[in-house]
Amino acid sequence: xxxGPYALGINAFVFFFSFFGLFIRALYKNxxxxxxDLAWIIPITLILIxxxxxxxxxxxxxSIPILPAVFxxxxxxxxxADKKGTYWNYGFIIKIIIRAVSVFGEMVNSAxxxxxxxxxxxxxxxxxIVRIGAGVILFFxxxxxxxxxxxxxxxxxxxxxxxxxxxxxxxxxxxxxxxxSIVFVILSVVLFSLFAAWSKPxxxxxxxxxxxxxxxxxxxxxxxxxxxxYIFFLWIQFNHxxxxxxxxxFKETEQLVKSGFWQLLTLSIINIFMYFLxxxxxxxxxxxxxxxxxxxxxxxxxxxxxxMGLYVAYYGFSYExxxxxxxxxxxxxxxxxxxxxxxxxxxxxxxxxxxxxxxxMFAVLTVxxxxxxxxxxxxxxxxxxxxxxxxxxMKMLSPDVLMLVKKxxxxxxxxxxxxxxxxxxxxQENMLAKKAWYERNAMNVFSQLSxxxxxxxRP
Numbered sequence: 001x002x003x004g005p006y007a008l009g010i011n012a013f014v015f016f017f018s019f020f021g022l023f024i025r026a027l028y029k030n031x032x033x034x035x036x037d038l039a040w041i042i043p044i045t046l047i048l049i050x051x052x053x054x055x056x057x058x059x060x061x062x063s064i065p066i067l068p069a070v071f072x073x074x075x076x077x078x079x080x081a082d083k084k085g086t087y088w089n090y091g092f093i094i095k096i097i098i099r100a101v102s103v104f105g106e107m108v109n110s111a112x113x114x115x116x117x118x119x120x121x122x123x124x125x126x127x128x129i130v131r132i133g134a135g136v137i138l139f140f141x142x143x144x145x146x147x148x149x150x151x152x153x154x155x156x157x158x159x160x161x162x163x164x165x166x167x168x169x170x171x172x173x174x175x176x177x178x179x180x181s182i183v184f185v186i187l188s189v190v191l192f193s194l195f196a197a198w199s200k201p202x203x204x205x206x207x208x209x210x211x212x213x214x215x216x217x218x219x220x221x222x223x224x225x226x227x228x229x230y231i232f233f234l235w236i237q238f239n240h241x242x243x244x245x246x247x248x249x250f251k252e253t254e255q256l257v258k259s260g261f262w263q264l265l266t267l268s269i270i271n272i273f274m275y276f277l278x279x280x281x282x283x284x285x286x287x288x289x290x291x292x293x294x295x296x297x298x299x300x301x302x303x304x305x306x307x308m309g310l311y312v313a314y315y316g317f318s319y320e321x322x323x324x325x326x327x328x329x330x331x332x333x334x335x336x337x338x339x340x341x342x343x344x345x346x347x348x349x350x351x352x353x354x355x356x357x358x359x360x361m362f363a364v365l366t367v368x369x370x371x372x373x374x375x376x377x378x379x380x381x382x383x384x385x386x387x388x389x390x391x392x393x394m395k396m397l398s399p400d401v402l403m404l405v406k407k408x409x410x411x412x413x414x415x416x417x418x419x420x421x422x423x424x425x426x427x428q429e430n431m432l433a434k435k436a437w438y439e440r441n442a443m444n445v446f447s448q449l450s451x452x453x454x455x456x457x458r459p
Contacts, residue, residue, distance in 0.1 A: 005060040006398070006431065009441040012060075013052035016067070019191060020048060023075060026199050032079055039356065040074035043363030050366035053442045055398040058319055059366050070359055072100045072198055079202045086204060088351040095204055099197070106193040216282040223278065223289050230296045234303075268304070268331045271297035275338055276350050291342050298335040304328060316378040316389035319396070322370065330361055371400040379413060392419035399428040402447045 024041065027033045047063055050056075073096050080086050148166065152159035271293070278290050305328040312321055334357060341348040375394055382389045391414060394401075405421060408414050414421050429451070432444050 005057040006055055006435070007439045008051055008060055009055075009435070009439045009444070010052050011438040013048055016048045016051065017045075020044065020071075022195060023071075023199065026195075027075070027078055030079075034083070036084060037078050040070075040078075040359065043359045044071060044074070046363040047366045051441070053367065054369070054371075055400050055441060055443060056371055057398055058323075059370065063366060066362065068194075069100070070355070072096060073355065074359075075198060076202050080204060087347070087349055088355070092204055093351070095202075099202065103190075103193045103197040106197045107189060110189045110192040110196065214278065214281045216286050219278055219282050220286045220289060223274075223286065223293050226274075227289065227293050227296060230293075230300060234296070234299060268297060268301045268335070271300075272331070272334060272338070272354075279341075279350060280347055287342065291339065294335060294339050294342070298332070298339070301328060301331050301335060305332065312377075313381065313384075314386065314388050316381050316387075316393075317374040318393065319374075322374055326361070326365065330358065333357065369400070371397045372404060375401045375404050379408060395419065395421075395424050399432055399447060400443050402428050402432075402443075403450050406450075 024033070027037070044067070047067060050063070051060065076096050076099055077083050077086065077088075086092065148162050152162050275290065275294060275297075278286070280287070282290075305325070308321065308325050308328060312325065315321075334354060337353065337357075338350075341350075375397060378389055378391065378394060381387055382391060402425065405414070405425060409421050409425075429447075432440075432447060435444065
């Protein structure tokens with residue numbers, strides 16, 4: 001608990017991958033597996049593998065809630081008879097949410113099964129097991145508290161021999177063991193409940209097959225009005241929006257870029273939602289208006305991306321700026337795809353593409369050396385003439401960049417910044433030294449091997 005996400009290494013990968021494998025095996029044995037399932041199996045596997053590669057605490061904390069949410073959605077879809085043709089609409093999502101929370105109903109049955117496993121259902125067997133357990137517990141308690149202490153005080157030799165036994169019991173029944181036992185029981189119940197709830201057959205009827213139409217006049221006025229507002233905004237703000245240089249004052253830069261970026265990105269998310277509501281639910285004229293609306297939405301997103309690009313060029317990457325830039329890329333790909341779908345005759349599964357695109361982009365991100373990319377990019381941008389990057393701000397990075405920090409410090413590229421990087425290096429090395437072997441990952445092993453190699457070269 002003290003190390004938080006840093007304790008998730010090979011142990012987390014083995015645990016999650018084994019549990020994931022049980023579901024895939026069940027899918028295969030039930031005859032539901034097809035090659036199309038690789039579209040979600042591969043990215044989820046990449047996310048699981050990332051636990052055994054990097055320390056990146058941000059991605060690990062985000063992966064933990066994302067994994068079950070995406071998994072139950074994709075796995076439930078894989079159990080359908082028509083997994084490729086099922087349209088992911090609001091009804092489908094609600095069905096999946098109900099299926100996801102059904103695990104709480106299975107917990108009672110799982111707990112009962114756990115008790116039956118320990119204590120057989122037969123009343124006679126129950127009485128015998130309870131009596132045996134009571135006798136064993138009573139013996140150990142009385143021996144450790146009364147008889148062994150009294151006999152130890154009477155004979156020094158017996159005291160030395162008995163000390164080995166008492167110390168062994170202290171280690172076995174220590175507080176950490178009690179915690180581990182409790183966590184093991186809870187996890188056993190939860191995992192069994194997940195498997196029981198999410199492996200059940202799933203039936204879903206697409207009720208949106210008729211594609212219910214909206215009032216074209218109301219939707220047309222709404223879209224047209226918002227489109228005019230967007231165009232007016234782009235025109236009136238053109239000189240400020242497509243800025244080519246940032247003010248030197250950091251507060252002015254933050255006001256111009258940071259707040260404006262998030263506002264424009266929020267508008268992009270709203271625009272995607274509106275597209276989904278209107279898509280193929282109005283007359284052709286309004287659909288053409290939707291095309292123009294999507295184009296202008298893409299321009300607003302490009303403006304947000306251009307602002308963030310300038311911000312990064314001057315002030316370098318951080319966690320926030322890196323993932324914000326990645327969010328812009330995601331929205332840009334989605335907008336371009338939405339524009340192309342307006343020229344297709346068949347209805348497009350928008351929600352499915354949106355979620356699968358997110359899954360793949362997030363999966364690639366988890367196995368991408370994010371922190372090393374941030375560190376290398378900031379070092380390169382720091383050498384530019386107008387750079388305002390403060391390298392000391394990168395001390396929030398994890399041990400994933402430990403080897404890079406050492407190499408750049410040896411080259412003198414981190415000197416003169418008013419921060420003692422030796423202190424950061426010591427903190428990271430101490431944290432790695434405290435890790436158990438099963439908490440480590442590939443980057444930890446490489447860092448340790450690199451340190452040992454340098455120590456051998458020293459005279």
